[in-house]
Amino acid sequence: MTSERNSGTLIIARPVEMPKSRERGEACLVLLHPPGPDIGKRTPLSKRTYVVGRDAEVDLVISRSSVSRQHSQLSQDDDGEWWVQDMGSTNGTFVNEERITRKRLLDGDQVRFGDAIFKFLSGANIESAYHEEIYRMTILDGLTGIHNKRYFLEFLERELAGAHRHRHPLSLVMFDVDHFKKVNDQRGHLCGDAVLKEISARVRQRVRREDLFARYGGEEFACILASTTLEGGVVFAEHVRSMINERPVMFEGEPVPVTVSLGVSCVFNEPGVDLLTLIKRADENLYAAKHAGRDQVVPSLATVRGY
Secondary structure (H helix, E strand, O other): OEEEEEOOEEEEEOOOOOOOOOOOOEEEEEEEEOOOOOOOOEEEOOOOEEEEEOOOOOOEEOOOOOOOOOOEEEEEOOOOOEEEEEOOOOOOEEEOOEEEOEEEOOOOOEEEEOOEEEEEEEEOOHHHHHHHHHHHHHHEOOOOOOEOHHHHHHHHHHHHHHHHHHOOOEEEEEEEEOOHHHHHHHHOHHHHHHHHHHHHHHHHOOOOOOOEEEEEEOOEEEEEEEOOOHHHHHHHHHHHHHHHHOOOEEEOOEEEOOOEEEEEEEEOOOOOOOHHHHHHHHHHHHHHHHHOOOOOEEOOHHHHHOO
16 A cells, blocks of 8 residues: 655555456376276376367377377466366267367366276376276276276175175176177267176166175176065066167167166075075076076076076
8 A cells, every 4th residue: 555645645556456367276187997907097087178089299108099180178367267168079078978169167067088988087186086086986887977897896896795684685686788788889888888887877766775786897787775675676676677678779869779677686584695606596587587598687597597
């Protein structure tokens, strides 16, 4: 603050407030999918512009056949905001599974180039956000967003111990996509990924809070149903089967008919049954459903012998 006297009058000049520059913080991309040695790798965004693609000369190289040579561009504007722009790629650039031409990125957005999926993290607490994301990756499947096999096995072991202790029934439903290899061979792996994601989204809506839905591996899924009898497990499995069978998955404007085969197992007052035995029962019933013609539920070994 300054002052000057003029003819006995005190004039006070207040300091001029300069506009504050926006705090940009840090930003990075974390690889979520596909699985492999680079899963969880963090790419700091320290430059203002990045070209993303398959070409060895671009800034962020993604060596995947589904990624174009120069696929997308990431750029930071004068306000510190990050934008992603598609560069006419063959398979498109997606933000939270919405195909985009150009879009501003927000902290936590999922960005997909072809079949490579990244999590965008930004802000002052990026280090803690990164470690949180790494933890999530240990329990969640990067493609579908549901729980992975590792978490499934830990959860099932706990639930099975509780079922034995409290003498409650526990049901397990395992299913996989019929003729999934044909989908990949005829329509490509991007279509196969879309099928797995759509199935996961449909089934997730049907699962109770106390239950668990997980990707067991490849095109195989599993549902752990707490305090559920074999009959209840069959009702759930039939609902899943019809829910997937009732309408095709849409991929690039074309319908992809999808069916699943399901096996159900249940443990109730069988203290000798362990985790592997329960899984084996459900898996055997799943493959019995496939051998019996697919798109159906097999609930028990007695049913299997009836075929």
